[in-house]
Amino acid sequence: MQEWDSIVFEEDSDFSSMINHHLLKCIKPYLKQCETSTITNIITPFHTHHYVLCISKEDDEHLVVGPFVENPITDDLIYPIINNLYLNLYYASKLKLYYQSVPTIDSSTVYEILFTINEYVTKNQNPPSLNTIDLSILPKQDSSYDLFVKDLNRTSMYKKLEERYAGEDRLLSYIEKGDVVLAQKEFAKSSISHSEIIRTKDSLRNTKNLLLIANTLFRRTAYIGGVHPIYLDELSGKWAIKIEQTVALKDLDNLHLQMINSYCLLTKEHSLSKYSPIVKQALMFINLNISSNLTVKKVAQEVSLSPDYLTRLFKKELGVNIITYINRKRIHTSLELLKNTNLSIEEIGDLIGLSNTSYFYTMFKREIGVSPKQYRNSLKSK
DSSP states (O other): OOOGGGOOOOSOHHHHHHHHHHHHHHHHHHHHHOOTTEEEEEEOTTSOEEEEEEEETTTTEEEEEEEEBSSOOOHHHHHHHHHHTTOOTTHHHHHHHHHHHSOBOOHHHHHHHHHHHHHHHHOOOSOOEEEEEEOSSOOOOOHHHHHHHHHHHHHHHHHHHHHHHHHHHHHHHHHHHTOHHHHHHHHHTOSOOGGGSOSSSOHHHHHHHHHHHHHHHHHHHHHHTTOOHHHHHHHHHHHHHHHHHOOOGGGGTTHHHHHHHHHHHHHHHHOOTTSOHHHHHHHHHHHHTTTSOOOHHHHHHHTTSOHHHHHHHHHHHHSSOHHHHHHHHHHHHHHHHHHHOOOOHHHHHHHTTOOOHHHHHHHHHHHHSSOHHHHHHHHHTO
């Protein structure tokens, strides 16, 4: 005997409650009208089939085959099912996973198996009758069901939203600090995937929207972390263009992690949050004018301090003097240009404020250990 009231599904408890609720609604009308040696095809509101053989109505003995589907359930059918059952779009991803676990079987095969079992168990040589209870299109639900679904939706979403926002807070805190390792770990253990945060039925558009939102959040976090807006605008603009120009959903799969990495590195490289306001202002001026003829006097004028006083502050907070910082910044910038552009070494020297090529070579070799040409050649060999 099948104990219908004790059916338990091992997956997500909220999702199981929903499945159980509808299965019981399907089984109850069957129990009222079944007869011994009859086979009933129960089509649930989820468009799954349960073939039930009534072995003995008196002893309440039944044999069930199901759930199964006769044809694979597509996205075009999932959304009408959600709409018919008054469920949140959040459940679309869970239903997709559920249908992946449900086998596709020809119903005639199931009928033949149950026919043979009935003949063997009941000794009834007559073919069992076949009935169908089609509940795939439900009538308007009663008020008790509406309350059930509202509670189910609300409870499930509360739990997921709490997990999601807590994880986002941790992730953003790591981006603010430029900690790419912890940011990657937090992203990897996130319990929420893009497929579970549904805003539109278009999967590509939905994923793009979520990535654009993430881009905005990361940009704002890096700003709080002390990165100048000019760098943020450049990076966020590149990501926005890349996201919108992507035409295949699979090509968006790794963008979230790539964005996290890029914003962490940007924060680590350009964050000025740990410096005093005066030194921060001086650093911003240097970073944004690295191609010009920078001197201690020019920087001091920009922050309205004497060169000697600014030099002491700079040395105290950065551990090096202003000219050393400027030269290191120029060489670091040249490394990026050598890696990512085809500009000549002379052109790169002009861009970083070292138009004297001989002097550029000398400084570069002193800082990196090889000449700019040797460095570029080493990149080609990798």
